[in-house]
Amino acid sequence: MNFFNLSSPNKFQKFSKRIYPWVSYGSVMFLFIGLFFSFFKSPPDYLQGESVRIMYIHVPAAWLSLQIYVVMAICSFVSLVYKHSLADIISRSCAPIGATYTFITLITGSIWGKPTWGTWWVWDARLTSELILFFIYIGHMIVSNSYEDYRKGDKNAAILTLVGIVNLPIIKWSVDWWNTLHQPASIMKLDSPSIDSEMLTPLFFMAISFFLIFLSIMLTRISTEIIVRKIEIIKSNF
Amino acid sequence: MKAKNKRLVLITSLLATFFLGCILLFLNLRENLIYFYSPTEINESKTSKTEKIRVGGMVSKGSVKRELIMRDNEKLEKINFEITDFENSVQVNYIGILPDLFKEEQGVVVEGIFKNQIFLASKVLAKHDENYMPPEIKKMQLLKDNNDGS
Numbered sequence: 001m002n003f004f005n006l007s008s009p010n011k012f013q014k015f016s017k018r019i020y021p022w023v024s025y026g027s028v029m030f031l032f033i034g035l036f037f038s039f040f041k042s043p044p045d046y047l048q049g050e051s052v053r054i055m056y057i058h059v060p061a062a063w064l065s066l067q068i069y070v071v072m073a074i075c076s077f078v079s080l081v082y083k084h085s086l087a088d089i090i091s092r093s094c095a096p097i098g099a100t101y102t103f104i105t106l107i108t109g110s111i112w113g114k115p116t117w118g119t120w121w122v123w124d125a126r127l128t129s130e131l132i133l134f135f136i137y138i139g140h141m142i143v144s145n146s147y148e149d150y151r152k153g154d155k156n157a158a159i160l161t162l163v164g165i166v167n168l169p170i171i172k173w174s175v176d177w178w179n180t181l182h183q184p185a186s187i188m189k190l191d192s193p194s195i196d197s198e199m200l201t202p203l204f205f206m207a208i209s210f211f212l213i214f215l216s217i218m219l220t221r222i223s224t225e226i227i228v229r230k231i232e233i234i235k236s237n238f
Numbered sequence: 239m240k241a242k243n244k245r246l247v248l249i250t251s252l253l254a255t256f257f258l259g260c261i262l263l264f265l266n267l268r269e270n271l272i273y274f275y276s277p278t279e280i281n282e283s284k285t286s287k288t289e290k291i292r293v294g295g296m297v298s299k300g301s302v303k304r305e306l307i308m309r310d311n312e313k314l315e316k317i318n319f320e321i322t323d324f325e326n327s328v329q330v331n332y333i334g335i336l337p338d339l340f341k342e343e344q345g346v347v348v349e350g351i352f353k354n355q356i357f358l359a360s361k362v363l364a365k366h367d368e369n370y371m372p373p374e375i376k377k378m379q380l381l382k383d384n385n386d387g388s
Contacts, residue, residue, distance in 0.1 A: 047344075
C-alpha cells in the first residue's frame with residue numbers, strides 16, 4: 001500500500017477503519033498490563049515510597065503532551081504550505097487530546113509535588129512552560145472553532161501552533177538550562193536511564209497504552225471531522 | 239515559481255526569522271528565569287542580599303540541629319542546617335514543618351532573606367533528584383560504597 005494514498009480523506013477513512021480495532025483493543029490491553037505492573041509488580045522508591053507510582057501516569061502523559069504537539073506542528077506546516085485538508089483535520093483532532101494529556105501531567109505532578117517537595121505548585125521553568133503548553137492547546141481549540149468559515153479557523157490555528165513550537169525545547173531542556181525544582185530527565189537522556197529496571201517496565205507499558213489511546217481517539221475524531229466536512233460541502237452546493 | 243513553492247519559502251523564512259528572534263530574546267532573559275541560586279552564586283554576590291531569594295543545594299551531612307522553642311504560647315521547632323554545593327555553603331535557620339523528604343545529603347530549596355550572614359528561611363522545599371530505585375537496591379549501593387571506602 002502506497003503511503004501517499006493515505007493523504008486522500010477517503011483512502012484514509014478505509015485505512016483507519018481497518019486499524020482501529022487493533023489500536024483500541026491494544027490500548028485497553030496495555031492499559032491493564034501497565035496498571036497491573038504499576039500497582040502490584042513494581043517496588044516502592046527508597047525515598048518517595050509509594051508515591052513513586054504517580055510517575056507511571058505523569059511521565060507518559062508528559063511525553064504524549066509533547067509528541068502530540070509535534071504532530072500538530074508538522075500538520076500545521078503542511079496545511080499552510082500545501083493547503084492540505086487532511087493536515088487541518090488531524091491538527092484539529094489532536095488539540096483536545098493534547099490538552100487533556102497536558103492537564104493530566106499538571107494535575108498528577110501537583111499531587112506528587114505535595115508529599116515530595118512540600119508544595120502543590122512552584123513557578124519554576126519546567127512547571128511554568130508546561131502550563132503555557134496547556135494554554136496553547138486551549139488557544140488552538142478556541143481559535144480553530146471561533147470562525148463561521150472553518151478554513152479560516154484552521155489557518156489561524158495553524159499559525160498559532162507554529163509560533164508555539166518555541167515552547168517545546170524550553171519544556172524539554174528547562175531542567176538543564178535553569179535551576180528548577182523539577183528533577184532533570186531520568187530516561188530521555190544520553191546516559192543510561194537512572195531508573196531501576198523494575199520501575200521501567202510499568203512505565204514502558206503505560207507509555208504504549210497512552211500512545212494507543214491517543215491514536216484511537218484521534219482516528220475517531222478524524223473520521224467524524226471528515227464526515228462533518230463532507231456534509232458542509234454538500235450543504236454549500238445547494 | 240509555483241504558488242505552492244512560494245508559500246514554502248515564505249513560511250519557512252518567516253518561521254526562521256521568528257525563531258532567531260526568540261533565541262536572541264531567550265539568551266538575554268535567561269538569567270531572569272532561574273528558580274534558585276547556588277551557594278557559590280550567593281557568595282559571588284550575583285544577587286542583592288536584602289531581597290527575598292531562593293537558595294538550593296545539598297543539606298550538609300551532620301549539620302541539622304533541631305530545638306524546640308516557645309513563641310506565642312506555641313511549641314515550634316527551630317531547625318538549623320547548612321546548604322552546600324560542595325564549594326560554598328550557606329547557614330539556614332528555619333522555624334516550621336519540614337517536608338517528609340528533607341534529609342541530610344538530600345537536595346533542598348529554601349526561600350527567605352539574609353540577615354547577618356544567616357539565611358532566614360520562610361519556606362523549605364525538598365528537591366528530588368532523577369534517581370529512582372527500590373529500597374533494597376539503595377541498601378546494596380550503600381553497603382557497596384562502605385566496602386569500597388574501607
